[in-house]
Amino acid sequence: MIYPIVKYGDPVLNKTAETVTVFDNELKQLIEHMFESMYAAHGVGLAAPQIGISKRIAVIDCSFKEDASAKLVVINPEIVKKEGRQTHSEGCLSLPDFRENVTRAMKCTIRAQDVDGKWFEAEGEELLARAMQHETDHLNGKLFISHVSALKRDLIKRKIKKLQKAGEW
Ligand SMILES: [Zn+2]
Helix, strand or coil, X not given: CCCCCCCCCCHHHHCCCECCCCCCHHHHHHHHHHHHHHHHCCCCEEEHHXXXXXXXXXXXXXXXXXXXXXXXXXXEEXXXXXXXXXXXXXXXXXXXXXXXEEEECCEEEEEEECCCCCXXXXXXXXXXXXXXXXXXXXXXXXXXXXXXXXXXXXXXXXXHHHHHHCCCC
């Protein structure tokens, strides 16, 4: 099942998502749907609030289907270690067509539960580290535009308002 992606302006994106406590088949199904929805939207990461579900779940695949082992599911994730810095153009499926340079840690370690509730740690570098930080932010109600200057952020917000008025958002 492919869910529509929730766009900036929907309050679900600003909320702290709820901790997942039940690891059942329904959760596994939801995760499959999240991967499908992410691929359909041509993304490399998707957090549950982006499909309107305020739960601490995110899926990542920086290989975009090229490498099955690159599929990463993080439930109740936390970034436990950050190293170095990288600045790159970043976008978000919930802010289509907007990209800005964002500085994030070059390397990070994420601690999360898997689909069965088992805790694990995974390390990421470059794009994967960026995705881990971006998706964890989503679960804390934070979008990438909170990492850009107030001036750029206001400009983006104004453009979105215009699009909303025109019924194009
Ligand atoms: Zn995003």
